[in-house]
Amino acid sequence: MLGTLIKKEILNSLFSFRFVAIFALLIVVVPLTTFILTNDYVKKVDEYSFRQNNLENYLKNYAHFNRIGGVILPSQPPIPFYSLVRGISSDVNMGEFDDDPLPVVFPLLDLVFIVSILLSLAALIFSYDAVCCEKEDGTLKLMMSNCLARSKIILSKIIGGTIILLVPFLVSLVLGLFIILLNPRVAWTGANWATLAFVLLGAVIYIFLFLVIGVFISASHHSASASIMTSLFVWVLLILVVPNLSPYLASLMSPAPSQIKMNREISRLTDVERDDLGRKLEAERLAELVKRYPVLAGRFSEAEAKARVEKDPAFREAYQARTKEVDAAWIEANRIQNKKRDDLQQEFGRKVGAQTRLSRGLSMISPLADFTYLATDLTSTGAMNLRHFGRLREIWDQAFDAYEQSKIATLRKKSPAVDWWNTPVDVSDMPRFQYKEEALAARVKRALWPFAIMMMMILVVFVAAYFSFVRYDVR
Amino acid sequence: MTWTIVRKEIIANLLSYKFFIVILLTTLLLFTSFFVLYKDYKGRLADYELVRAKPGEPIAVLPPNPLSIFAKGLDEAMTRSFEISRIGIEVFAGQKSENVIFAFFPTPDFVYIVKVVLSLVALLFGFDQISREKESGVLRLMLSNSVSRAKILAGKWLGNFLSLSVPFLLVTILGFVLINLDPLVRFSASSAARFFLLVLAALIYIALFLSLGILVSALTRRAASSLVILLLIWAVTVFVVPNLGTLVARQMVDVPSVKSLSEKQEQVWTREVLQMIIERRAKDDRGTGDIVKSHFDAINRELNQMEEDYRNKFDRLVRMSKNINRLSPAASFVYATTELAGTGIGEESRLKENILRYKDSVLSSPDRGEKQAPAFAYRYRSVGQVLTQGGLFDLSWLIFFNILFFAASFVAFIRYDVR
Numbered sequence: 001m002l003g004t005l006i007k008k009e010i011l012n013s014l015f016s017f018r019f020v021a022i023f024a025l026l027i028v029v030v031p032l033t034t035f036i037l038t039n040d041y042v043k044k045v046d047e048y049s050f051r052q053n054n055l056e057n058y059l060k061n062y063a064h065f066n067r068i069g070g071v072i073l074p075s076q077p078p079i080p081f082y083s084l085v086r087g088i089s090s091d092v093n094m095g096e097f098d099d100d101p102l103p104v105v106f107p108l109l110d111l112v113f114i115v116s117i118l119l120s121l122a123a124l125i126f127s128y129d130a131v132c133c134e135k136e137d138g139t140l141k142l143m144m145s146n147c148l149a150r151s152k153i154i155l156s157k158i159i160g161g162t163i164i165l166l167v168p169f170l171v172s173l174v175l176g177l178f179i180i181l182l183n184p185r186v187a188w189t190g191a192n193w194a195t196l197a198f199v200l201l202g203a204v205i206y207i208f209l210f211l212v213i214g215v216f217i218s219a220s221h222h223s224a225s226a227s228i229m230t231s232l233f234v235w236v237l238l239i240l241v242v243p244n245l246s247p248y249l250a251s252l253m254s255p256a257p258s259q260i261k262m263n264r265e266i267s268r269l270t271d272v273e274r275d276d277l278g279r280k281l282e283a284e285r286l287a288e289l290v291k292r293y294p295v296l297a298g299r300f301s302e303a304e305a306k307a308r309v310e311k312d313p314a315f316r317e318a319y320q321a322r323t324k325e326v327d328a329a330w331i332e333a334n335r336i337q338n339k340k341r342d343d344l345q346q347e348f349g350r351k352v353g354a355q356t357r358l359s360r361g362l363s364m365i366s367p368l369a370d371f372t373y374l375a376t377d378l379t380s381t382g383a384m385n386l387r388h389f390g391r392l393r394e395i396w397d398q399a400f401d402a403y404e405q406s407k408i409a410t411l412r413k414k415s416p417a418v419d420w421w422n423t424p425v426d427v428s429d430m431p432r433f434q435y436k437e438e439a440l441a442a443r444v445k446r447a448l449w450p451f452a453i454m455m456m457m458i459l460v461v462f463v464a465a466y467f468s469f470v471r472y473d474v475r
Numbered sequence: 476m477t478w479t480i481v482r483k484e485i486i487a488n489l490l491s492y493k494f495f496i497v498i499l500l501t502t503l504l505l506f507t508s509f510f511v512l513y514k515d516y517k518g519r520l521a522d523y524e525l526v527r528a529k530p531g532e533p534i535a536v537l538p539p540n541p542l543s544i545f546a547k548g549l550d551e552a553m554t555r556s557f558e559i560s561r562i563g564i565e566v567f568a569g570q571k572s573e574n575v576i577f578a579f580f581p582t583p584d585f586v587y588i589v590k591v592v593l594s595l596v597a598l599l600f601g602f603d604q605i606s607r608e609k610e611s612g613v614l615r616l617m618l619s620n621s622v623s624r625a626k627i628l629a630g631k632w633l634g635n636f637l638s639l640s641v642p643f644l645l646v647t648i649l650g651f652v653l654i655n656l657d658p659l660v661r662f663s664a665s666s667a668a669r670f671f672l673l674v675l676a677a678l679i680y681i682a683l684f685l686s687l688g689i690l691v692s693a694l695t696r697r698a699a700s701s702l703v704i705l706l707l708i709w710a711v712t713v714f715v716v717p718n719l720g721t722l723v724a725r726q727m728v729d730v731p732s733v734k735s736l737s738e739k740q741e742q743v744w745t746r747e748v749l750q751m752i753i754e755r756r757a758k759d760d761r762g763t764g765d766i767v768k769s770h771f772d773a774i775n776r777e778l779n780q781m782e783e784d785y786r787n788k789f790d791r792l793v794r795m796s797k798n799i800n801r802l803s804p805a806a807s808f809v810y811a812t813t814e815l816a817g818t819g820i821g822e823e824s825r826l827k828e829n830i831l832r833y834k835d836s837v838l839s840s841p842d843r844g845e846k847q848a849p850a851f852a853y854r855y856r857s858v859g860q861v862l863t864q865g866g867l868f869d870l871s872w873l874i875f876f877n878i879l880f881f882a883a884s885f886v887a888f889i890r891y892d893v894r
Contacts, residue, residue, distance in 0.1 A: 062750075102796060108721070352573040356573075
């Protein structure tokens with residue numbers, strides 16, 4: 001019986017105007033977007049290899065250790081998934097004078113955007129009148145006069161709706177994938193296909209969730225026109241408002257100092273305050289020292305000291321002790337202030353971390369945010385990849401530091417007189433930064449939360465829909 | 476007669492479930508948005524107090540723009556702190572950089588809410604104007620009296636526009652007044668004027684979607700299909716076209732990425748400094764003033780050229796993407812409002828030009844003592860300038876869409892079979 005009902009739903013929708021309209025929209029937008037994104041990806045690949053070449057040429061001729069740190073900064077290479085999902089990979093660069101503010105004004109269009117906005121809207125368009133329209137037509141009355149469980153009817157509506165909505169989506173996506181595959185410059189690996197499968201699973205769950213929401217709303221209204229109003233109201237709140245407000249609300253609930261404020265505080269600690277402390281410690285230690293070496297009493301200039309050091313061996317000894325004390329005082333001052341700085345940074349990191357977690361948690365009320373996190377984390381274009389990249393970078397930093405130390409040591413051994421910090425060096429054997437995507441298993445694990453939350457929402461809304469349909473007056 | 480129809484429409488709206496939902500949504504959203512962005516503004520103002528330039532420091536930093544509460548635009552980028560040094564401009568960015576969730580979703584400011592939510596609301600007011608009354612038979616009855624179709628259409632448009640815009644205006648103005656009570660945010664007369672132009676643009680934009688709704692309603696027989704068409708048109712105009720347009724423009728204009736530019740800059744200056752050190756070493760560090768000067772000149776020349784090249788290309792990209800995006804009235808609306816508020820792309824690039832000029836003046840002043848730099852001053856473009864440099868075009872483009880849709884719906888309505 002369920003099969004017959006689902007078939008009825010599918011046939012019913014297949015001939016409807018909305019099916020045609022959504023099909024037409026998706027069949028244009030999805031392949032067009034993939035085409036443009038793929039071209040953009042290829043351009044990014046070209047530019048990346050151009051940049052790498054430039055860097056290699058530079059290193060061949062001008063590599064020197066004093067300023068190499070700023071030159072060989074690791075950067076994220078474009079990954080093949082960019083032709084479907086962009087996430088937060090866009091190149092805004094607020095840290096540079098010549099930034100690129102365009103993505104701030106209009107974010108990029110990609111598969112995540114299409115699924116999360118267009119398909120959720122389509123799901124509501126398909127389901128807002130699932131129950132109340134049939135009531136208005138009178139077919140619901142007829143159906144119920146047969147021996148049919150209400151649970152079957154409602155289940156068939158949701159399943160039928162999902163199937164009918166997946167058809168235009170999958171067809172247009174297959175066309176888009178063709179475009180990607182036809183491009184000889186894009187090579188997808190098995191892991192990419194597996195990732196795509198997981199993203200699609202997420203998309204199916206997401207669409208299913210919106211169908212259930214639509215059916216629930218439909219089953220709690222008696223006219224289709226009221227049902228569409230409520231549906232759109234809920235949609236606007238869930239899709240366009242909750243995610244956007246959540247980081248702002250989180251920053252009110254769990255405040256963290258801004259980066260600018262932190263920089264100020266850190267430079268105060270390690271600059272002005274360090275100098276004050278250093279001078280104080282120096283004065284204390286010198287006062288102690290004068291008791292042991294009375295020759296050091298009184299003030300003398302650098303030149304006078306130099307002259308006396310050469311003449312007077314006793315003074316020389318005292319002066320050496322003085323130099324040692326001064327150094328020790330400043331090392332101590334630096335240690336104390338650096339500790340303060342580290343504590344501050346840790347505190348700052350803790351606060352920002354708490355705020356980020358809160359924003360993420362708040363936004364996860366919205367299925368759009370869940371799907372966005374799920375898809376971007378799976379495809380290495382989200383927040384998780386930023387952290388992963390940071391870890392890779394740290395490992396590479398350490399490797400490079402070790403290389404730098406040992407290289408300078410061997411060079412010094414060969415010719416001790418040369419300033420190896422400011423002399424071109426052959427660094428062809430230096431460790432190169434290699435970006436490797438995080439393992440699929442780790443990415444899937446991270447995506448489990450959003451998956452679980454969406455499943456839970458489905459369960460809750462489905463139960464609600466069932467109960468409101470059971471109580472529904474079909475006359 | 477028109478007024479009778481206007482009154483009928485307003486009363487019908489007031490009694491409807493739709494009106495209740497829509498007003499609830501609009502009020503809720505606008506007030507939340509005002510509150511949240513007002514707090515955000517205060518936070519940024521407090522930051523500004525920390526980093527503002529002391530007399531003589533070569534730092535260019537602007538206070539946050541109070542109108543960014545309504546149109547955030549690029550205000551975050553414009554209020555970064557730009558510190559001038561010998562080899563360039565060092566930039567320190569503000570608040571949002573650390574919490575990565577901000578990067579995922581657009582800012583929910585007044586402009587966003589009007590662009591996305593109120594346009595949808597306007598469509599909901601328009602989508603069934605004609606087809607519903609046809610379905611219920613009211614249209615037939617009305618036309619059996621001696622009333623012209625033009626009057627009916629005008630009455631419907633006006634009635635719905637009023638029932639939508641009056642609550643919207645009340646909420647917006649109330650929000651503006653409440654924010655204005657805070658002595659830290661007091662809007663100047665010119666800001667208030669800009670704000671009213673912004674609201675005017677919002678009204679034109681809303682009217683446009685109302686006309687579009689009525690047009691599609693007059694082209695379809697059933698309210699349900701009218702709604703489906705409108706929702707899809709809405710999704711395309713508000714989301715697809717503007718977000719895809721920038722990408723398309725990038726395919727046509729070859730702009731290097733910011734990363735590649737900054738890498739190249741780093742390579743140039745480290746190379747020159749290295750060569751300078753080697754040459755000085757060869758001369759035993761004696762009489763090397765010329766060497767230093769020539770290398771620093773080389774750095775400045777090459778970097779300036781590179782940056783200028785980038786900026787020229789980027790300007791072309793901005794122009795191109797603006798023109799493509801203008802296919803969608805939503806983009807025109809965003810351009811017009813952000814420029815009016817002083818947080819748009821045009822204002823940002825003008826600010827950058829000013830900072831570059833400031834850098835030249837700092838570096839070329841004869842006494843380059845660290846604490847002697849002239850203060851940086853920036854005046855936002857006046858409303859007149861904004862309007863002549865594209866603002867008027869965007870506004871007239873919106874009005875053009877309005878007239879087009881309204882005229883088309885008139886034609887469609889005349890041909891409409893009301894039976």
